[in-house]
Amino acid sequence: MFDIIDSFPGWRLLSYSIGASAALFLTVVLYGVYNVLFHPLRKYPGPLLWRAYRLSHVVSVQRGDVHRQLKHFHEKYGPIVRYAPNELSYANGAAWKDIYGNRPGHLPFKRSATFFRKLSADDPESIMGPNEEAHARMRRAFANSFSEKSLKDQSPTVERYVSAMIEQLKAPVAGRLWKERTVDLVDWLIYVAFDISGDLSFGESFDCVKNGKAHYWVEISHDFGKGLAALAAINHYPPMHKLLRYVLPQKVMQRQIDHRKMSTAKTRARLALDTDRPDFVTPAKKYADKKDALTMEEWELNMAIVIFAGSETTATALSAILHELVQNLGAMHRLTREIRDTFEVEGDISVASTGGLPYLNAVINEGLRLGPPVVTGVPREVPEGGDTICDQFVPGGTFVAFNQFSANRQSYNFRNPNSFIPERFLDLDPKANDMSAFQPFGIGRHSCIGIKLAYGEMRYILARLLFAFDISLADPNDKWDWGEQETHIFWEKRPLRVKLRQREAVPFQR
Numbered sequence: 001m002f003d004i005i006d007s008f009p010g011w012r013l014l015s016y017s018i019g020a021s022a023a024l025f026l027t028v029v030l031y032g033v034y035n036v037l038f039h040p041l042r043k044y045p046g047p048l049l050w051r052a053y054r055l056s057h058v059v060s061v062q063r064g065d066v067h068r069q070l071k072h073f074h075e076k077y078g079p080i081v082r083y084a085p086n087e088l089s090y091a092n093g094a095a096w097k098d099i100y101g102n103r104p105g106h107l108p109f110k111r112s113a114t115f116f117r118k119l120s121a122d123d124p125e126s127i128m129g130p131n132e133e134a135h136a137r138m139r140r141a142f143a144n145s146f147s148e149k150s151l152k153d154q155s156p157t158v159e160r161y162v163s164a165m166i167e168q169l170k171a172p173v174a175g176r177l178w179k180e181r182t183v184d185l186v187d188w189l190i191y192v193a194f195d196i197s198g199d200l201s202f203g204e205s206f207d208c209v210k211n212g213k214a215h216y217w218v219e220i221s222h223d224f225g226k227g228l229a230a231l232a233a234i235n236h237y238p239p240m241h242k243l244l245r246y247v248l249p250q251k252v253m254q255r256q257i258d259h260r261k262m263s264t265a266k267t268r269a270r271l272a273l274d275t276d277r278p279d280f281v282t283p284a285k286k287y288a289d290k291k292d293a294l295t296m297e298e299w300e301l302n303m304a305i306v307i308f309a310g311s312e313t314t315a316t317a318l319s320a321i322l323h324e325l326v327q328n329l330g331a332m333h334r335l336t337r338e339i340r341d342t343f344e345v346e347g348d349i350s351v352a353s354t355g356g357l358p359y360l361n362a363v364i365n366e367g368l369r370l371g372p373p374v375v376t377g378v379p380r381e382v383p384e385g386g387d388t389i390c391d392q393f394v395p396g397g398t399f400v401a402f403n404q405f406s407a408n409r410q411s412y413n414f415r416n417p418n419s420f421i422p423e424r425f426l427d428l429d430p431k432a433n434d435m436s437a438f439q440p441f442g443i444g445r446h447s448c449i450g451i452k453l454a455y456g457e458m459r460y461i462l463a464r465l466l467f468a469f470d471i472s473l474a475d476p477n478d479k480w481d482w483g484e485q486e487t488h489i490f491w492e493k494r495p496l497r498v499k500l501r502q503r504e505a506v507p508f509q510r
Helices: 002-006 011-037 048-052 055-063 066-077 094-100 132-146 148-170 185-202 216-221 224-234 241-247 250-272 281-290 296-327 329-342 358-370 404-408 451-468
Strands: 080-084 087-090 180-184 387-389 392-394 399-402 469-473 497-502
Touching (some): 011 048, 048 080, 066 080, 094 387, 185 216, 185 250, 185 296, 250 296, 296 329, 329 451
């Protein structure tokens, strides 16, 4: 009988295929069983399928809803969640210093090439890369660019572009003066943030504010987060990542190439200028040329990173803050009153003069809490031999991260965590709010180097907008939670359509 079966053409090939499929299926099942029952992280809670296989996490990342999933998991399982076979998410304040801080007697938790791999082997080192020595060298080079003195020197540049935005918003529409108009504030916040960063990095703005539309370089930048998210997912499957990179959408890859070419040309043009203009390049170049010299290729890559990091995050934070303000009229009225009571004319408002407004600072921090620009965690790898996080041992090689959006929305960290309450940053009651969980710019050696400039920009832009205009939702029913948006490392921001109503003429004097 078996001789007869064997005589059918292709039978052996079919039987081999069935056998191979069965073996593969069994391997996949056993892999999941091992991860759930025998893996070193088996004691940590999390959803079953996510603990068994990483695919659930990858799919959620590509859908753009991983921040909502992790928030739900932390509500269900607590401040430590195993969301992939070899990854843990943290949402309690103590984890910040354990993961990202410098602990005496402990090895540092480093960035892993799995998440921060170069696009190609020929790429130069970057301030965002996994090479700790290169990161330290570049951070030293750029440190003076973000000092208090540099912020003071750069403030007129910030003020010039914000003033231009205010004038554009006030300008006649179709040749007619207006008292009330509807605009998408997200667009304008992107325009002004990138214009400022462009001037401070490349020595010229992108003219987004002037033209009332995004420059091509800025448009391409919006693909950056999606590209990073896709590559981070692919890098978990070596050596397949070398092949899978080529199946990424051609449009995305081409735009990345275009972006690099434009950044290269603009960086070289700025470095060729013999000038001491107050920007990021002048102090960095003076220092780097003496002690920590950057190659031309490193300049080109890192300037693009500095621009994007300094503009996308600021535009996102301001969008989140204004999104909350127009939906919370009590906070909007209190902040507007503080600004208008402090300054008699627009010319009195400056980057320096807005630093001491308590409610303005509280509003900014509350906006950063509900809409953190860095949505999910920045992963670190536990060093060989393992270490403790939140007094619990974690094996070496585990990827760990503090997830800001999840932590900031948990009732065990903040009272009424999903509500916009700036007053929580004025009345620092430790029983109501655990402020150790709130670190929007990170901590440790990889914390945001531009924190002073970011706060200065946000304070000044908000003060100028609320001094010049009464701002309200274009559609009073268009209310939604910031977390409903998609994320691909960065937020996919929805439009914020608002009505601007000009105040009675107040002269600009300085």
